[in-house]
Amino acid sequence: MSPTGEALRKVLDGPFHAIKQRWREEVTADDVVRDTAYSMEEARDWALDRVIKLADRSFVTAGFPTEQGGTGNAADSVANFEMVAMGDLSLTIKSGVQHGLFGGAIVNLGTQHHHETFLPDAISVSLPGCFAMTELGHGSDVQSLETTITWDHETGEFIVDSPTPTATKAYIGNAGRDGRMAAVFGQLYVDGEHEGVHVVLVPIRDELGADLPGVTTGDHGHKGGLLGVDNGTIRFDQVRVPRVMLLDRYGGVDENGAYHSRIKSKNARFFTMLGTLVRGRICVGGGASSAARKALTISVDYANRRRQFREPGLGEEIALLDYLTHQRRLLPNVAAAYAFGFAQNQLSLELQKVMEAEGADPQAARALETLAAGMKALQTRWANDTLQECREACGGAGYMSDNAITLLRQDADVFATFEGDNTVLLQLVAKALLLHYRTSWGEMDLRGTAQKTARLIGGTVLERTTARSLIDRLVASANRKPESQKLRARGWQIQMFEFREEHVLEGLAQRMRAASKADDAFAAVNQCQTHMLEAAKAHIERVVLEAFVAAIEECEDDYVKALLVKVCDLYALSTIETNRAWYLEHEAFDPRRSKSITAAVDELCGELRGKSKELVEGLGVPRGWLVHPRTAIPPLIDRD
């Protein structure tokens, strides 16, 4: 690896460099890279085997309490997730389901009894578990789940039931084959009183893998990807579990059969419980980015070596990456990989702060949820688009499974859907922005939002993720520059991102206010939906740019810093270019400037083309993991 590549890697890893280096030094391709030719059963066996081994070597257990052998550090667990995702996404999700979701539910929603009783086996995977939230009838709308958890005063048990066909738990990881227990989300009823969604641990299979009485599991079988994860269905027919199986950190039934919760509002309780699960979204966004980084590494390597068509008049054939269209396909995505990487590091640190505050800073918790939702949506969208671009940029060779990209593409596909559908998440982000971070995860009452929004007009405030003073300094500096130098002035770029965010949000607020007064409130608010998505994207894009700016400010290596300045220019200008229709519509700049932005992106591609090798090295994907050891012909990766 080049010294520049190494230095870039260190900067991009940031606070997680040590934890990520441990993976690169100690974990081999055999540990984490799947044979792309595996059948579904082989892939499932492999993923189960490898997740057990990774857990045994403490590579995926950082997030657990120190009492159970973890470090209790949620940010480290995100970093681990991002690394395993550079190996294989099935393995990542197998661990994500087991340690992140099932284990995480016990950690965050359970109490000491649950931790002591179940975590050791959850960690070692001797108790494979499910996170049984989604049902056939309801996925995004968790508050409408139909599964019931009914307290039986007589026997001191909970009765778990699927009252309708659509109450069937669906798409649940570990439910298809391996799961022995499930953390089941359902509506809790105590003495006829509805207490809202709670989570109860329910054993679902015996030691031999047979369904327990009253439980019916199903296997979704073959999927569009993630073949190593056994997604399936679970139905409950009046299944009884002891009182202590309810995860009761935020609400439970005492020995006398009385319901208690320290959060009085059913709604607040629901969102507090869901809020503790925010790490899953942060992991998914980071994991998708890891997959995109791997594909970019493969396709940039290929584009530097693959030649096609001769230079006119000369004998030499031209390397793909010398073509402008090819630079355009890959290099702005390399820049975005850096941008998202820095923003993801900041997000992980925020997660750690919120977890350590243990509920003491609810506003920070809500802000984190909003940012996590937005970062998940934008990173998974970008990752899927980038993976496809990389596949096509490698031509027919990129379609051969041996070359890893198609597998990444298939596995990452569903990242746009699970842990929150992207379209729904972006609307939640917009709503939170409208309500000024006063509300939280999951509510979709658009009409209510519209009404409350009336208060907001004229009062939008950008929440800063980076030092105000740094941003102010950059903006002031840009304002002093002549017009011809504006495009590459960071302050001008920031102003453009901010202008868009503020303007879209204010326009949305006005529309929502008007909508709240309409006769057909749904129809009126529905017309604002595309504006909501736009507002959310504009917000997250600005946050990402600021994270990049902050990272550059902290960089101590002058050479690397100068390189990152260009990479940041490319991220900023290609993002503005993508949105240039909006800017032109809102007269933020004129047609001439718009065309000059396109020219500047072309120019930056040309300038960074010579550093493409170092830039993808900096993305931090271990070279030995790029292809499976068995891979034969014709590898996209130069093995020399």
Added chain:
Amino acid sequence: MSPTGEALRKVLDGPFHAIKQRWREEVTADDVVRDTAYSMEEARDWALDRVIKLADRSFVTAGFPTEQGGTGNAADSVANFEMVAMGDLSLTIKSGVQHGLFGGAIVNLGTQHHHETFLPDAISVSLPGCFAMTELGHGSDVQSLETTITWDHETGEFIVDSPTPTATKAYIGNAGRDGRMAAVFGQLYVDGEHEGVHVVLVPIRDELGADLPGVTTGDHGHKGGLLGVDNGTIRFDQVRVPRVMLLDRYGGVDENGAYHSRIKSKNARFFTMLGTLVRGRICVGGGASSAARKALTISVDYANRRRQFREPGLGEEIALLDYLTHQRRLLPNVAAAYAFGFAQNQLSLELQKVMEAEGADPQAARALETLAAGMKALQTRWANDTLQECREACGGAGYMSDNAITLLRQDADVFATFEGDNTVLLQLVAKALLLHYRTSWGEMDLRGTAQKTARLIGGTVLERTTARSLIDRLVASANRKPESQKLRARGWQIQMFEFREEHVLEGLAQRMRAASKADDAFAAVNQCQTHMLEAAKAHIERVVLEAFVAAIEECEDDYVKALLVKVCDLYALSTIETNRAWYLEHEAFDPRRSKSITAAVDELCGELRGKSKELVEGLGVPRGWLVHPRTAIPPLIDRD
């Protein structure tokens, strides 16, 4: 099926209604729909078995000469291809390789001896064959192939050889397992004279499937999709074949060992030979559209039934397709499916005309090649994007293989690459436009193009695919309308499409002229690459719109006609909306109009939402083929 759906289907099928209806009436899901859970070997076995049966029932053999039992109708063979693609794309490509490429090479490049000797077995698939053009080192640049075909005067044989590792034939369908013979593209040398690329038939495996002496085949194994097609590699080590194995319609060696060709220029000969293979590109574009139509049918059906989140104040949950964002994801793509469908019909008819002219109209042949290249690139790009959108629009359920969309997505992926990489094809289109249809398929000499282009400036002419008088009438009518009614005036939309095409092309021509004078010609021309792609897209989009206009003009059912008028509005306005940054940059309209276009697209989505069921019925996918008969839970398709 609704009467409206039936009527739409008839209009969209157009001249191919009868041939497509035969499939819908006689072919069952068992004949053409693959079990999504099949392993690679099972998928290969299934595809081979089913292609033999379809051939036996004369469903995929229309393109062969009447002497061999076909109809000789190339357009019909495209229609057949489009239908089988609604069943399964592996089966489609298995037949495409066997009947379209291998059989097509024999038909179009061979002479009577080859037809009589090989076509019967090629048709029945008792002689599985390969189309061995692409090599590891060269795919897009066919003129640089390294395989040699050397005439041995002594023995009266050709010696076929792979002189370098990169000369290995790669990604070849039927080469991995089933192929017995290959149509091999290589550089022909006769008595030391280089005669350019020719095609020779070479037996590659014996009856038992073992490689013949001097031949080494390899299997690419698992791919990103098309698991039913056995792509592989072939190497030749001085393999000898008799003189008559050369496909010598455009050039061959006579009994005395002398080379003859009625086309003197090596370059012209090459492009004439490649030109006869144009049908493959037309099929691939149409097949991709078929896959997109199937996914749209599935996802619109789902969006009409799936409900999530309650209407505020009411108990009822809202159907996905009632959300504006969901309408936006699907309905403009339904409109595009109609637009591409009408344009594809026109393209097939053009193909038939050119084939019937048998070389008498070389200008029409060049125009066909250009249109085929552009339609292939735009349809496959649109299909891939649409398939992904449909997958995500079906949420987690869309990710289950049982629900067909992920399989379509995986299989269609490589359509963007094979039969011509889309980026390369769009550049060929642009070049042809610049040279005013005077040049042809395959040349990538950008510098030469730049020089010749100097003559063009100011002389661009739009080639019309639809009656000039109709277009003139629509434009005149639009010009008389008040501003407020312009957006939905067809003539205004056409003017916008034409303005963009002409303006982009003229700008490109100017840039190319400037580039031709630059010191570093490659660098200068390279800077024009993105403009070339833009010009090609603008051209094809205009041709597609005009095809839609012509189809509406011919429609005799007033109700259907009125519906299609709105669908065409949605296609036209959403295309303009997608390109609105360009229009604003070139001041074709102002910001206010730009926003009103977005509002008009929203409005049209609302107007067509109530007809979504009929519109997808009109796409013509047999309902029984939407899922495999084995499919269990939970189908996206309402089976009632």
